[in-house]
Amino acid sequence: MWARVTSIGLKGMEGYRMNVEVGTYVGTDSFKIVGLPDAAVKESKERIIAALRSLGYTLSGQKITINLSPADQKKFGPMFDVPMAISLLMSLHELDMVIPVETGFLGALSLDGSIQPVEGMLPAALAAKRLGIKRLYLPYDKALPALDLQVVDIVYVSCLQDVIGHLSGEWIPPLYKNKEEVSFKGTDLFDFQQIIGHGSAKHAFEIAAAGEHHVLMTGPPGCGKSLLAGSFPTILPELSKEALLEVISLYQLSRNAYPRTIVPPFRNPHHSASGVSIIGGGQYPKPGEISLANRGVLFLDEIGEFSKKTLDMLRQPLENGSITINRTHATITYPAEFIFLAAMNPCPCGYEGSNIHYCTCTPKQVLAYKNKLSGPIRDRFDINLSLRPVDFSEAMMEQVREPSTIVRKRVDEARKRQYDRYGEQVCNGRVSYEVLVRTSPLTWEQQRNLQQLSFKRGFSNRTQIKIIRLARTISDLQASECITDKSIYEAVELNGEV
Template sequence: MCARIASIGLRGMEGYLVHVEVKAMIGVDSIVIVGLPDASVKESKERVAAALHSLGYSLASQKIIIHLSPAELKKNGPMFDLAMAISILVSLKELKTTIPQNTGFIGSLSLDGRIQPVEGMLPAVLAAKKLGLKKLYMPFDERLPVLEFKDLEIVYITSLEEVILHLNGQGTIQLFPKAKVIENLSNYTDFQQIVGHSYAKFALEVAAAGEHHVFMIGPPGCGKSLLAESFPSIMPPLSKEAQLEMISLHQLSGGSWEHTDLPPFRNPHHSASGVSIIG
């Protein structure tokens, strides 16, 4: 039997639909992954095999071929582990239910079957929503906000065994994380505390109201940096979509972030070149 399970791949901030196809055949024990996998994806076969063995599933005398479609796009990261494991179980007829095509799975597997968060999950979730998935199984990452969408059901899971029992209708999901309180701690200079600069302040007020770009030119010490630093204090709070996009950028860059609705402020060094800032 050939199984086909949906997952999400990433190219920077852009996500795309990946179908994890599995064909199990009688043969020498082996797992082969095709579809332009990188080294971390190739290692998934060892994690998946160990996790399934920990739950008592045998892959003896089975040659398993895993195809990550579309084949022309390079796949990276351990995000496909959970989808691979579920697809293998479907191919071996170990699952009693049919998984809808609009249900996706993302997450990395540990050797004992626990499901762990990976970098890039938030962009993957946003891509899943955009691509039309209706349900997404994923691990909970304490660094991320609790995700709730109108058209996409997020199911937070902790282990492969929990997913299997839930899909077979034999168990319920026990993890219901609480939403974090949005932090509103600002270190910005208050716009109203700046004395003078009436024309520059008026220009910034117009820019904040109309969401325009601002280009400030002047000699050192005339107040450009002070005005720029105070600019976020008069801007409206970020929308939910903008907050998630900001957190996604921070997560992909490997930096830390706070769950806040305040617009971010970045202050590159004055000697930084255009190439060093934007690449």
């Protein structure tokens, strides 16, 4: 007898419809799984046999062949145990029913027939929505939020008997009590209110948050570069439900635990990290730091200490918002839309231009240190900040410092203006240049002034575009419908070309 049910395979974050086909024939006992299974999928045979025997089913005197289609895609992990077991029972006439092709199954079996959650289950469930799956059976994972995919009916099951019962028309009580069980709390990141001084730098970070602009900070040790970067996620808009699920999916695929928070992710790898850990890779490519920072922030402290090869690897994801990893066994694409923050000292000793410490570096050493950042990488930064130590006697007399919640409210309003203008959730830092100039054209006078300034100071075409993007964001924060003259001059200053 032959039977087939639907499951979902993964190729990175991309899911594809997978058919689990089972053929059973009377004959010598055998059990084969074909369709490029990895070791975990091959071991499903033993788990399925033990689970079915625990439920009273026998497989003696049967020659069983399971085909995972499409056969040219490599299959990973144990989450196909449940669809293989259901399809096998249908093939043996133990389940006498027709299961629609729009019904999918996911989950790993224990020897007693219980169903366990596995890594990669969340991205597979999100792929089910795109693939047109109408109903999905999967185990409930208390570490994840209860899924609400609207067009997909999620049925949480705890054991194989639950699946069989529900297919037969029985009611299954929900496995989670309420949404409060999976609510997400904040993190222990610094608040903007804790930063003393640096008013202009905080304003620049507000602009970066509103338009998703990349920032390079230069300054001596202890001037507050790491503190500013560490507090930056607290002024970013909270993750939407869709964005949160995407972020958790990437953490699942990389086998990292994601904190239960709606604050955008913040990744801060050490400068000794390899290119593979930053970009992603391996024999079967896993997400790297740039993908774990998706929808959030990637901060490279002491960026000059990273290898030049590793930094140059960032050029493609910074431009495209994704990374494609080619390996012998697979070619995987992961999202990598992050705000890039970096910090470095002005020279090897860190005190060039300081009025407090004497710099011991020669001009040649300073130039070699700055050249560790290639021109193409430097050109990716929209905002260049030169920081100096704070004078506490003056800083403590400043007016009341704004908390992150107030700054975030202004950032939210600026982003909403951008979303309404472009008709999609894209910010000034990422929208195509054609759309940017079509929706916010410069006046003839502004174009002439910018061209004269560019000719005088040698601005590249990319620099001119960055200035227009920054000016548009500054105008959005000021609730201006058009790009103002003042915002253009402020953008030139922020770009560090003064």
